[in-house]
Amino acid sequence: MTSGKFGLVVLGMGMVTYIPRWLPLFFLSRRSLPQWLVEWLDLIPAAILGALLLPELITSGQPRHIEWMRPECIAAIPTFIIAMLTRSLGWTVIAGMVIYGLVEKWMFL
Amino acid sequence: MNPLSSISNDGSIKAIQQGLWAAWPICIGYIPIGLALGLLAQKAGLGPLEIGLMSVFVFAGSAQFIAVSMISSGSAPLAIIMTTFVVNLRHLLMSSSLSLYCRNAGKTTLAFFAYGITDESFAVNQLRFKEGKWTISQALTVNHASNLVWILSTIAGGYGGRFIPPHAFGVDYALIAMFICLLIFQIKGPIYATTAVIGGCTAVVLSLIIPGNLYVVIASVLAATIGLRIRVRARNKLKLKIERLKLKARS
Numbered sequence: 504m505t506s507g508k509f510g511l512v513v514l515g516m517g518m519v520t521y522i523p524r525w526l527p528l529f530f531l532s533r534r535s536l537p538q539w540l541v542e543w544l545d546l547i548p549a550a551i552l553g554a555l556l557l558p559e560l561i562t563s564g565q566p567r568h569i570e571w572m573r574p575e576c577i578a579a580i581p582t583f584i585i586a587m588l589t590r591s592l593g594w595t596v597i598a599g600m601v602i603y604g605l606v607e608k609w610m611f612l
Numbered sequence: 613m614n615p616l617s618s619i620s621n622d623g624s625i626k627a628i629q630q631g632l633w634a635a636w637p638i639c640i641g642y643i644p645i646g647l648a649l650g651l652l653a654q655k656a657g658l659g660p661l662e663i664g665l666m667s668v669f670v671f672a673g674s675a676q677f678i679a680v681s682m683i684s685s686g687s688a689p690l691a692i693i694m695t696t697f698v699v700n701l702r703h704l705l706m707s708s709s710l711s712l713y714c715r716n717a718g719k720t721t722l723a724f725f726a727y728g729i730t731d732e733s734f735a736v737n738q739l740r741f742k743e744g745k746w747t748i749s750q751a752l753t754v755n756h757a758s759n760l761v762w763i764l765s766t767i768a769g770g771y772g773g774r775f776i777p778p779h780a781f782g783v784d785y786a787l788i789a790m791f792i793c794l795l796i797f798q799i800k801g802p803i804y805a806t807t808a809v810i811g812g813c814t815a816v817v818l819s820l821i822i823p824g825n826l827y828v829v830i831a832s833v834l835a836a837t838i839g840l841r842i843r844v845r846a847r848n849k850l851k852l853k854i855e856r857l858k859l860k861a862r863s
Contacts, residue, residue, distance in 0.1 A: 508689050509662055515693035516679060517669035523697075523704035525726035531711035532722065543840045544709040548735065549804040550811035550835035551702040552795040554828045555674070557812030558819040559788055567820050575788060582789050586796040592641030592732065599789025600644060604782030 574610055578603040624749075631753025634740060638732045638754070639761040642673075645790055646762050648783035649676055650769015651776060656684040660770035667763040672730060675699045676766075677787055678825075698825040702832060706734040710751075713741040717748050728755025732790070735797050803846075807839030 504512070536544075560576040562569055582599040589595060646667075653663045658680070666676055675696045682692045707729050714722060725748060733755045740746035799805045814834050818827035 504657070504683050504686075506662070509658075509683075512679070512683075512689045512692050513662075513666050513669045515689065516666070516675065516696040519693055519697035520670050520672050520675065520700045520703070521727060523701055524707050524729040525723065527704055527708035528711050528714060528722050528726045528729075529719070531708055532714040532717065536712060539840065539844075541712060542843065543836050544705065544712075546804065546807045546836040546839040546843075547702075547705045547709060547832060548731075548738070549795070549798040549808040550832040550839065551705065551828065552731075552791055552798055553808030553811030553835065554815035554831035555702075556788070556791045556795060558815050558827070559791070562816060562819055566823075569816070569820070575785065578782075578785060579788070579792060582792050583796065586793040590796070592637045592790065592793050593643070595793035596641050596644045596786055596789040599792065600648075600782035600785050602782070603785035603789075604780075607782070 574603060574606045577610075578606045627747060627749040628753050631750040632757055634736050634750065635733075635754040635757040638736060638758040641732065641790060641793070642758060642762045643765050644783075645673055645786040646765020647769035647772065648781075648786040649673065649680065650766040650771070651773040651780075651783055652677065652769075653680045653766070654770045654773025656680050658683070658770065660767045663770040664763055664767045667766045670696070671727065671759055671762065672696070672700050672703075673762070673790070674731075674787055695825055698829065701829045702731075703729050703734075705832070706731075706738075709738060710734065710741070713746070713751075714748060721748055721752070725752055725755065728752070728759050730755075730758070731794055733758055735794050739797075803839055803843050806842060807835050810838050811835030 558567075560579050561571060561573065563573060564570070578599065581602050582595060585598045586595040589598075650660075650663055653666075653676075654660075658666075666679070670676055670679075678695060678699060679692050682695065707726065710725075710729065714725065717725070733751075736754055737746070737751040741751070795808060799808065811831050811834075815827055815831035818831055821827075822830075
């Protein structure tokens with residue numbers, strides 16, 4: 504990719520990332536939100552993280568299809584446990600990477 | 613939720629210290645992820661300056677990972693930008709959630725704060741805001757501290773990438789591990805776990821049907837809505853039970 508194109512990509516990415524972060528903050532912080540909306544927004548992080556994670560664990564490829572015994576999925580189980588035990592982002596990430604590396608090696612031996 | 617907690621824009625050193633303390637785990641978590649991203653970006657042919665630029669302008673780990681892999685496979689700029697938009701759309705929802713606590717913030721403060729809204733800073737700030745006693749100053753510190761560490765980590769990864777073979781150290785898993793940890797943080801009760809599972813299953817089904825990343829937003833909105841219904845129904849059932857018990861106690 505040429506640096507001209509890259510500059511364009513970065514600028515574009517920056518804009519489409521910043522505006523959704525800014526709009527609600529700017530317009531909603533001065534308004535009172537109804538209780539149901541507050542409760543709905545409270546559930547959003549869990550919903551998003553679930554929606555981001557599960558496909559990463561059990562689907563893959565072009566076109567996407569379900570694959571049950573992916574190393575990502577297998578490594579996720581101990582990673583979940585470590586996350587629950589340590590409650591630490593740093594340790595979970597490091598442990599996850601190590602476990603994944605090991606599972607990958609072991610699976611393709 | 614304490615509405616008074618967000619009123620004072622306390623710029624004292626103590627606020628910054630508290631912000632740094634809260635940001636610390638995010639910073640630690642960002643280092644391996646940032647290094648991993650820098651590495652992958654280097655393999656994709658990007659130099660440290662370009663990597664740093666992307667981190668400064670975008671500041672979104674998952675989007676940057678996806679963008680780097682799209683650059684590797686020669687995707688068009690517009691496709692990369694649109695994918696970034698969809699992947700980061702969830703920040704719209706997070707920003708809405710945070711707006712509850714930013715009642716009395718000035719426009720400039722909000723503009724700065726918006727820049728740093730990421731999954732991790734959101735998770736930390738939202739929790740602290742909800743507990744009360746958290747102000748925008750502390751939240752801003754969290755955002756900017758983690759931002760700095762992120763930018764530096766990705767650049768460092770870019771430099772170090774030459775010395776490390778691709779796929780080493782399980783680097784491709786850094787992002788997934790991060791999401792797993794953040795999900796655990798979010799499961800503050802059974803309704804959250806239920807919502808996450810619904811979100812996950814819906815997302816899987818949708819991802820098989822719809823190409824691209826839009827399925828994330830659709831699945832999230834659906835799951836949160838269903839979760840809300842479940843929560844409200846459960847609460848109403850509980851109310852009914854209590855009413856009946858009260859009636860019994862009187863008679």
